[in-house]
Amino acid sequence: MSGLLLQATDLTVRFGGLTAVDAVRIGIPPGQLAGLIGPNGAGKTTCFNLFTGRIRPSGGKLEFAGRPIVGLRPSRINQMGMARTFQNIRLFGELSVLENVLVGFHGGLKSNFLSAILRLPGYVAQERRMHRRAGEILELVGLTRLRDEPAGSLAYGQQRLLEIARALATGPRLLLLDEPAAGMNPQETAGLASLVRRLRDELGITVLLIEHDMRFVMKLCEHLTVLDHGRVIARGTPQQVQSDPAVIQAYLGAGEPEGIDDDRATDA
Amino acid sequence: MNLRDLLKPGPLPPAIQSRRRDTLLTIGACVLTAVGLWLLQAHTSGYVVHMACVGALFATLAVSYNLINGVTGQFSLEPNAFVACGAYVTALLTLSPAEKEASFILEPLIWPLSAFSIPLLPALVIAGLLTALMAFFMGFPVFRVRGDYLAIVTLGFGEVIRVVANNAQSVTNGPLGLKGIPHLTNLWWSWGLLAVCLFCIVRLVHSSYGRALKAIREDETAAEAMGINAFWHKMLAFTLSAFFEGVAGGLLAHLITTISPSLFTFFLTFNLLIIIVVGGLGSTTGAVLAAFLFTFGGEWLRVVEEPTRLLGWDIPGIPGMRMVIFSLILVGVMIFLRRGILGRHDFTWRWIIAVLGRGRTRS
Numbered sequence: 202m203s204g205l206l207l208q209a210t211d212l213t214v215r216f217g218g219l220t221a222v223d224a225v226r227i228g229i230p231p232g233q234l235a236g237l238i239g240p241n242g243a244g245k246t247t248c249f250n251l252f253t254g255r256i257r258p259s260g261g262k263l264e265f266a267g268r269p270i271v272g273l274r275p276s277r278i279n280q281m282g283m284a285r286t287f288q289n290i291r292l293f294g295e296l297s298v299l300e301n302v303l304v305g306f307h308g309g310l311k312s313n314f315l316s317a318i319l320r321l322p323g324y325v326a327q328e329r330r331m332h333r334r335a336g337e338i339l340e341l342v343g344l345t346r347l348r349d350e351p352a353g354s355l356a357y358g359q360q361r362l363l364e365i366a367r368a369l370a371t372g373p374r375l376l377l378l379d380e381p382a383a384g385m386n387p388q389e390t391a392g393l394a395s396l397v398r399r400l401r402d403e404l405g406i407t408v409l410l411i412e413h414d415m416r417f418v419m420k421l422c423e424h425l426t427v428l429d430h431g432r433v434i435a436r437g438t439p440q441q442v443q444s445d446p447a448v449i450q451a452y453l454g455a456g457e458p459e460g461i462d463d464d465r466a467t468d469a
Numbered sequence: 470m471n472l473r474d475l476l477k478p479g480p481l482p483p484a485i486q487s488r489r490r491d492t493l494l495t496i497g498a499c500v501l502t503a504v505g506l507w508l509l510q511a512h513t514s515g516y517v518v519h520m521a522c523v524g525a526l527f528a529t530l531a532v533s534y535n536l537i538n539g540v541t542g543q544f545s546l547e548p549n550a551f552v553a554c555g556a557y558v559t560a561l562l563t564l565s566p567a568e569k570e571a572s573f574i575l576e577p578l579i580w581p582l583s584a585f586s587i588p589l590l591p592a593l594v595i596a597g598l599l600t601a602l603m604a605f606f607m608g609f610p611v612f613r614v615r616g617d618y619l620a621i622v623t624l625g626f627g628e629v630i631r632v633v634a635n636n637a638q639s640v641t642n643g644p645l646g647l648k649g650i651p652h653l654t655n656l657w658w659s660w661g662l663l664a665v666c667l668f669c670i671v672r673l674v675h676s677s678y679g680r681a682l683k684a685i686r687e688d689e690t691a692a693e694a695m696g697i698n699a700f701w702h703k704m705l706a707f708t709l710s711a712f713f714e715g716v717a718g719g720l721l722a723h724l725i726t727t728i729s730p731s732l733f734t735f736f737l738t739f740n741l742l743i744i745i746v747v748g749g750l751g752s753t754t755g756a757v758l759a760a761f762l763f764t765f766g767g768e769w770l771r772v773v774e775e776p777t778r779l780l781g782w783d784i785p786g787i788p789g790m791r792m793v794i795f796s797l798i799l800v801g802v803m804i805f806l807r808r809g810i811l812g813r814h815d816f817t818w819r820w821i822i823a824v825l826g827r828g829r830t831r832s
Binding site (some may be wrong): 223253255274275276277279280284285287292293294295296300303305306307308309310314317318319320324327328367368370371409435 | 476540668669672673676677678680681683684687690691693694695696697698699705792813
């Protein structure tokens, strides 16, 4: 038992001849705000897909809360306490905002379908609790006003927040956020940063996020892992990573250290 | 006024407070339907009663088929197999031993089945459970694939069942089929089944399970990532719909009293598919509405095949004309109501009251 919440050892995946993730070693202790950064195509989202069981690694080990999770169904891994959002938003577009969050609770439902059909007291009590907690989560992310709107009709930034809300409903210990700030305006990004910090500080949720908005990452994250061509090229605090020559090389080819900040912040 | 605005309900009452009212309204509607059926039974011809039975059975089939195709979004094409299974099982269980001996002239019926018969209700339950069991085992290979492939695999299973029915001479009596099935299906059986089926499926769809099924329809990857085991939820929808399709098949056999493999070809599935698409994939009330329109519409359209005199023109009756008109109506529905009559919406008491309320305030 290493005490790490998520531990990937020599994680590798090959798509045909391409090694998308190459012997990646990542360890996330409970309670950390961690970041995973790297240029486009570095294998960040592939890592998320590996962690959540969406794709199977070609090699290496993956442990979540001390238990091996390679080969488990994504739904099982989610029920163990790992939830994610998607880079290309994947909400249930025709369901309402509230229903999207309620779906997140379904994996934890302890009644079978017959008690749901017959509305047995046990089921009804759980349904009530789901509605109450969904209300609380929507309040937390600030979408209460839109609860009855179809999720597909929301603005982009709100859809990102709803994805977080839906992930929170599954009761995660580890939350994986894939580019949560993409498409958000500066105010929304600031709101997101304080939301993520509250999730950690008040709910004790460990967070691992992928993000291209470097100002956001540098301010929020306590530990960064930098990927390039599927390999970890640097790790450490934001300050350490920012001044790492290998990182600068990866982002800019070659150039000034201060270049990272401006370049990525403007294009994100 | 725009039609779309009319369909949009006005401000809605709070959901919790309206629940008791909805229950009372539903019970009221059931009582009214029962009275209506009693009047139908007492005052109309056997033909109308027969059509009302067929309508209710098709509505049951459409609602259960819609659970897997519309609500869960798994485009499958096998209900003819389930209806056939239910029909054969029920018929074999209720036919008297003497009747069976008279029917099976080429090869005798295998032993345990040939020796006994049981009443309709247990036969229907056994048929439903056996059909659900068949769906359960079918589900393992079937749900390894998605989309078009799922359609093709289930279509194949539908054909397999028909071929088996044609060739398992000593069980199904082959192409000769089963004759002399007692005419036990009446309005109460068929409408009772529809009521039970609606109760179960509407309740399921409006529960956490229903939300999970719709989530799978909307985005299976996301649903799975949110802790929903997509495979078992598809299995649930599939076996539950198979159960009701099997029972409906059993009642269908006892309504038309003669069954043979040719009754359960792909055309049965095809008709059900038309019904649920016209009603609106994913809409339970749409499926019921379309099933009755389909059943009765086909009969009303017989008028066009009679010779008539219209605006001074003599129009001779053209046999087959009603299918032409029927197809034109279908084309029209698909052009003007691309997502079916009700789309993915359902009639709810909330909606009906809101629409009626708006009508009142305007006048």
